[in-house]
Amino acid sequence: MISRLTGKLVEKTPPQVVIDVNGVAYEADVSMQTFYVLPPLNETVQLYTQLVVREDAHLLFGFATAGERATFRQLVKVSGIGAKTALGILSAMNTEELAQAIAQEDIKRLSSAPGIGKKTAERMVLELRGKLVPEGVADMPSNIVDNEAADDVVSTLLALGYSEREAKAAVKGIPVGTDVGEGVRLALKNLLK
Numbered sequence: 001m002i003s004r005l006t007g008k009l010v011e012k013t014p015p016q017v018v019i020d021v022n023g024v025a026y027e028a029d030v031s032m033q034t035f036y037v038l039p040p041l042n043e044t045v046q047l048y049t050q051l052v053v054r055e056d057a058h059l060l061f062g063f064a065t066a067g068e069r070a071t072f073r074q075l076v077k078v079s080g081i082g083a084k085t086a087l088g089i090l091s092a093m094n095t096e097e098l099a100q101a102i103a104q105e106d107i108k109r110l111s112s113a114p115g116i117g118k119k120t121a122e123r124m125v126l127e128l129r130g131k132l133v134p135e136g137v138a139d140m141p142s143n144i145v146d147n148e149a150a151d152d153v154v155s156t157l158l159a160l161g162y163s164e165r166e167a168k169a170a171v172k173g174i175p176v177g178t179d180v181g182e183g184v185r186l187a188l189k190n191l192l193k
Contacts, residue, residue: 001158002026002060003161006046009039015087017062019045022181024034027133028062031090037064050153052076052083062069063086066151070164078127088114153183157191166191 005028007021008034014027017038028049030038037044047062048069062067068090081193091096096181101109102125110121150171157167170187178186 002051004048005062006044009041009043009045012038012041014039017045017047019062020056026052026060026176027086028060029087030062030064030126031068031087034062034064034068034142035096037108050083050135052081059083063090063173064112066155070154070158071098072171073158074164078120078124080123081116084114087114095132102132103129130165143183149180152180153187156180156184157187162191 005021005026007019007026009017010025011018012035014032014035017028017030017035017053019026019028023132028047030047034047047064048066049063050061050069050072051078052059052061061069061072063072072083072086072090075089076083081089097109100106105125107118107121107125110116110124111118113135116124131141152172153171154164154167157170158164162170167187170190171183173190174183174186
């Protein structure tokens with residue numbers, strides 16, 4: 001799986017961007033939240049990515065933060081929400097606004113996103129309650145040597161089935177300089193306490 005791209009931003013046409021990574025150009029769809037924070041053309045950019053494989057296409061989606069990607073992953077698990085709809089939701093509101101709308105069961109706010117009706121908004125509240133955390137993983141305080149290592153540990157815990165909140169809590173307190181493998185081991189130990 002392609003987890004992250006770092007390269008030169010060569011094209012920006014909403015909602016798509018093209019990133020040249022050592023001579024290989026990757027096309028990714030991004031939310032408008034991510035699009036607005038992109039650097040100018042020909043500057044270096046880093047995007048967290050999610051590859052979605054369908055019968056007729058392989059689609060790459062890019063996100064400015066690991067938290068936005070984690071929210072995208074939760075959204076596509078909701079019955080009736082596909083990757084394009086999830087990207088539309090993240091374009092209409094940032095992850096913090098979405099988490100707040102879910103927590104407050106704000107059906108009106110949720111149904112204002114493109115492609116989301118009242119029933120889908122109700123299903124989102126039901127299926128996402130307690131699973132979304134307002135701030136992104138990249139923004140969280142951590143004692144791990146850098147946010148990239150923290151992101152990798154949290155992503156691993158998410159892949160193992162832990163909630164984002166549990167994963168973030170488990171990463172806190174891991175000593176500075178810990179590599180990702182050891183970080184995952186320590187985080188799992190923290191979760192079992």
